[in-house]
Amino acid sequence: MTVTSMASDDGSELTIVIKGRFDFSVHQDFRGSYETLSSKPEQFILDMTDTAYLDSSALGMLLLLRDYAGGDAAKISIKNASSDVKRILAISNFEQLFTIENNE
C-alpha cells in the first residue's frame, strides 16, 4: 500500500502510482501527493498497474482529486487498471468523470 508521484519536468503533468490496496488507509498519502506541489499540474495520470483492489473510499478520494483539479474541467486519466478495478469504476459511472485508458 504505497502511493508515489512524479511530476513532469515542467510541472504540468503529475503521475500518481498506487500500489496494492487503494482504500482509506492511503488517503493521506494520496492527497499529499498532489496537494503539496508548488504549482498545480494541468494534467493528472493515475497509474493503477499495481493496484490490487479498491473500495468506495478510494472512489471518494478520486472525486476529491477531481474537484481539486478543476472539477468538470479536470484532466485526469487512469491507466493500466485491472479488469476488477475497471469494473468497479464502471459500476460507479466513473468513466464519465475520468479518462480510463485501455491497457498498453
Next chain:
Amino acid sequence: MGSRKDERLITVLVADDTSTDRLILEAILRKQGHRVLSAEDGEQAVAVYSAERPDIVLLDALMPKLDGFAAARQIKTLAGEELVPILFLTSLTDADSLVKCLDAGGDDFLSKPYNPVILQAKIRSFFRMRAMQRTMLEQRDQIARHNEHFLQEQTVAKQVFDNITSGGQVDSKHLRYYLSPLAVFNGDVMVASTTPAGNLMLLLGDFTGHGLPAAIGAMPLATTFYGMVEKGFAMSDILAEINSKLKSILPVGLFCCASMVEMNFRKNTVRIWNGGLPAAYLHRNDGQVEQIKSSHLPLGVLSNKKFKSDPALISMAHGERLYLWSDGIHEARDLDGEMYGDDRLLAEFANNQQPDELFDDLLKSVKHFVGLSEKSDDLSLVELLMAPVDIADVNPDSQVVTTQSQLAEWGLTFEIKPSSFAIFDPLPLLLSVLLEVPGLRNHSGTLYTVISELYTNALEHGVLGLDSSIKDAPDGFDRYYQLRRDKTQTIQNGFVKIDLAHKMQADGGSLTIIVADSGSGFSLADYTQKNDKHYSGRGLKLVQSLCDTLEVRGDGNIVAATFCWHTDD
C-alpha cells in the same frame, strides 16, 4: 638406440624353427632397440603371443607342430579387432605360397637373407599403422560412447515428456492428437486436462532447442498447467503463470511457442491464445476454414508486466473442429527439400468431404509428401471437436480432487472486538480463505470490495457511529479519518461479526456474507438517496451491483449479501 622420445619400445615376436635365422633376426631387432620375444614353432608362437601381446609378429612359414599359416590365423583371432601386423619370414618365391601367406592373415613378407635396413623400415611402418589403428579404435569407441550418451539423453528426454504429458486426461472424443517421437525430442509438448467446470484445457508448445534442454522447460510448464487447471484457475492466469515461470528459468534465447485452448462444451465456445505457433485452423461445418493467427509473443519472452494473456473467444457449432500444430508439418520437406507448406494444408481441407477423416488425412498427406526423407516424423497435430459432453466424459479423478482437497461447502464466523479495531484488518485473512475456493479465485477483486465495504460500514457507522456526511467537504476527509483513528483507539465496547458461508451449486457456487455490528442500525432506503457527486455513500450501491442479493436485516445493523459464481465465469 634409435628410439625417439615419442616411440615407446616396440615388442617383436620372432618365430622360426631354424636357430640360425632366429639368432640373426633377434640380433638385428635388438640392435635396432626393440624388445624381442622368441618361439621355435607355431604352437609356441601362439602361446607367447597370447601371454605377451607383442606389437608385431614375424613368422616363419614352415615350422613343426603348427606351421606359420595356421599360427597366423590363431594369432589374428586372438587379437580381435586390434591390428597385429604379421610378417612372414620366407624365401618362398612362388605366387601360390605368397597368396597362402596373405590368406592366412599375413600383412607382408620379409625375405632371406635379412636386410636390416628394410627390416627396420617395415617394423616402423607397421608400428605406425598399428598406432593409427589403435587411435581409430579409440575414436570409434568414443564416438560410440557419445552416440550411446546421445541416445540415452534422447530416451530420458522422451521419458520426461511422456511422464509429464501423461499427467492429464487426454482421452476423450473431443480430442485427437499425434506427437511423433522426433517431434517430442525436438521440443514439442502437449498437455491437456479437464477443468473442474468440465471444460477441456489444452496447451500445445514448441520449445526452441531440443533434447534435455527443451524437456527442462517442459517440466514447469506441465506441472503449472496441471496444477492450475485442476484448481480451476482461468486460462489467462495459467498462461501468465507459465510465462512467468519460463521467463525466470529459461536462458535468453530459449522460449516456448505455444497455443492454448479452452473448449466450453456447454456454451459451444472456445477460448484460444496463440503465441508464436503457426495459425490454428477452425474448420466450419460449411467447409470454410478460419485461421487463428499468432498475435502474441511466445511464452518465456516477456516479463509478466508486458505479457498479454487475453485469449480470443470464438463460437463453435457442434461438429466443428479446431486444428493446432507446431511448425513440423509446415516445414516437413520432401526428398527434394521442398516444404509441405500452407497451400498443401489448405488444399487438404478444401478437398475433404468427411470431417471425421480430416485428422488422418492430414497426417497421411504430410507423411506421404515427406516420403523417406529423414525428417519424416517431426509432426505434432491436435484436433479438437466441438460436441456435447457425455457424463462418461467427465473426468472422475478431477471430481475426486474437487471434493477431497478443495474447499466446497463451509462456513465461518469471525468476530472483531474493540481492542482489535485499530490494529487489525480482517480483509487479507478472510480473502485468503475465500481464495481456497477455486471458483472464487477469479473474483478476488470483487470480493475484496464487497467485504471491505460491508466491514467498513459496520465499523465506521455501526460501531464508531461516524457520520459520513463529514466527508462531504474536501477537508472533511481528513477530519473523518482522524476521528476514526481516535475512536478506534479509545473504544471499549462493540463488535463486528462477519459470517461467510459457501455452498456448491449445479453450475458453480454461492457465497453468503453476513456482517453484523453492535450499532443501532440504519435504513437502506435513506442511505441510497444520496446523489452521485458526494464523496461518500457509494459503498452499499457498489455492493448491490457486485452481488446477486443484498438485504438489511434486524434493526439495520445486519447486512447480508450473496455472491454467486458460475463455472463458466
Next chain:
Amino acid sequence: MSDNHLIDHEILSTLQDVMGDDFGLLIETYLSDSEGRLSAMQKALASGDAEALRCAAHSFKGSCSNVGATTLAAQCQLIEQAALNKQLIGLETSLVTLHSEFSQVRRQLAGYQ
C-alpha cells in the same frame, strides 16, 4: 670351385657387424643346424618322402642365404623345386654335391671365427 662362389663375404661381414660378440655362436649354430637339415634331407630321400625333403631343403635354403652361403642356397632351391614336383630321381647326386659344398663352406667359415 672358387671361394667366391661359395660365400658372399659382404653378407658375412654385415652379419659380423650385427652379431658382434655372438658371431661365433651364430656360426656354430649354423653348422649344427645345417648338419641336422642335411641328414633330414638324406632320410627323406631314402624313404621317398618328397614333402619332408621339400621342407628341409626350404629351411636349409633360408639359413644358407642368411649366412651368405649363396651357392648352397641355390642348390637347395633346385632340390626343393624337384621335391615339390615329386621328381626324386637323380636327387642323390645333388645331395652328394650339397654335402661336399657344405664341407668347403664349413672350412671357410672356420676362418671367420
